[in-house]
Amino acid sequence: MTPNGNRHGRTGTALHPAPRRAAQPRDWRKRISDNLAYGLLVYTGLQIFVTMKQLKELSGTMLPYMALIVLVGGIIPAARMLERHWDKLDDIHAFDPAEAPRFARDRAIIWAAAIGLPFLLALIAKALHSLT
Template sequence: MQKDWRRRISDNLAYGLLVYTGLQIFVTLKQLKEVSNSMLPYLALVVLVAAIIPAARLLERHWDRLDDAGAYDPIHAARFNRDRIIIWAVAIGLPFALAGIARAMAMMAE
């Protein structure tokens, strides 16, 4: 039996947020520390992680509104796949994009 779409999207969001946070810590924070030796990189990390949560909730809103019958309806497969691609593209791509921006800022400051 297939899991319901609500549960599957929640699982993807939860794991995506874990990956996003981990990458923010290990990739972006390293670049931000090169730009500044103050507490600013840590504050930026908190803001970047906190800012993604409302976006995740917005994406999840459609799935929360499904009733029990709709939760198992295969008609939602295409939207689920689209949303899953968005989740993982942002979770993996955004930290590297932000690290690139921080690196560019550091190079411009030299």
């Protein structure tokens, strides 16, 4: 038998649960970086899906080129600008709970842009195509 009353050496059973570790705070820098990476993946996936659908509906549209220009010319620099605050945090402030409201705001911006921009660009392209 092990010291915790378990003969198999495992750290917890129904009768003898494993001791809980204190919750480790997560680094704001890593969390915002993860949100940006996943947001860019979602944006790109939606952009491809929306673009392909629109290419079938509207022949000769400039949507793929416009989307690429927006992605490279606007999204990536905007993401870097948003991330700049978090990159400047030292190791003490990287775990500071006082950063939670700013993190929530920045995360909301990331996901609103990642999900909303592909559809907004599609609407703009459709409107421009209808004008011609």
